[in-house]
Amino acid sequence: MRRAVELAARGLGSTSPNPVVGCVVLDAHGDVAGEGFHQRAGGPHAEVHALRAAGERARGGTALVTLEPCAHTGRTGPCSQALIDAGISRVVYAVADPTPGARGGATRLTRAGVHVEQGLLAAEAEAVNTAWLTAVRLGRPHVTWKYAATLDGRIAAADGTSRWITSAEARADVHRLRAECDAVVVGSGTARADDPHLAVRGVDGAIQPLRVVIDTEARAVRPGSRVLDEAAPTLIAVAEDADADHLPEVLRLPRATAGGLDVDALLEALYARDVRAVLLEGGPTLAAAFLAAGAVDRVVGYLAPVLLGAGPAALADAGITTLTEALRLRTTEAVRIGEDLRITATLCPKER
Secondary structure: OHHHHHHHHOOOOOOOOOOOOEEEEEOOOOOEEEEEEOOOOOOOOHHHHHHHHHHHHHOOOEEEEEEOOOOOOOOOOOHHHHHHHOOOOEEEEEEOOOOOOOOOHHHHHHHOOOEEEEOOOHHHHHHHOHHHHHHHHHOOOEEEEEEEEEOOOEOOOOOOOOOOOOOHHHHHHHHHHHHOOOEEEEEHHHHHHHOOOOOOOOOOOOOOOEEEEEOOOOOOOOOOOHHHOOOOOEEEEEEOOOOOOOOOOEEEEOEOOOOOEOHHHHHHHHHHOOOOEEEEOOOHHHHHHHHHOOOOOEEEEEEEOOOOOOOOEOOOOOOOOOHHHOOOEEEEEEEEEOOEEEEEEEEOOOOO
């Protein structure tokens, strides 16, 4: 099952709006006969790849899958039926499928006489598929807020200079994060200050995410801005009453009560465009708006061994006035990237 989880991770960034899934098929003697993962939306599912690799050795064998085999027919047939047709005698899956139209594979397998077990390495399988699972359960994309800061929490010096606080290795790692997401989101402040490109570089085979700029008044993105090139698709989110005739493709959204655009409306619109994983790369104001809206699921902070003592902080006012209101996170990983430290933490549902 751990190998199946590793296989599933290979599909990150290329299967949306479908989940990432890995599968290992053992023959009747318990030896590995085939393995596979879901490689792209519309293509064969993990179980099909693994069964094809196993061939006749699958008969009487065991299939270990990170997600409950589906029971519906979409662009591909139901995987539960493929396992039955291949003569699999036992299926072990980690996480139940929460999708109303796809779940039920375990029931179909059991009725066909296949021995079914659930829950092996469920936490690991949940973690690799967290974006898709969050999107299905909440009806909005999973959001990761990424920021880079000094050890004392500054994202720029007092004069506004910020290139480069973190190391080249950390910046390369950010491109990996982009490649695993469906959309990269920044705000007008970042668009003005940095003229960011937001496309993925240095990741072989990466599918370019949608570049989204939240430009409420349609004044930050101008003709010639780097996000308007042909490297990746781009969407500019503006207010319903903004003059945006100079922009090629805009998404008009209602204004939020506290200013800016309505975060929930933005995520709803992105979800409708099959976006399941969002990487929030905007500055402190945008991050605060998302946090205040309860729309951040994971935080990835790159901390550099640098001290500034002055300059903008990583997070602006998020409506927290006292320590008892602080958002408490659970650290899931802390690793060294070059000379920097990458800390990954999640917000539990009650904090959101």
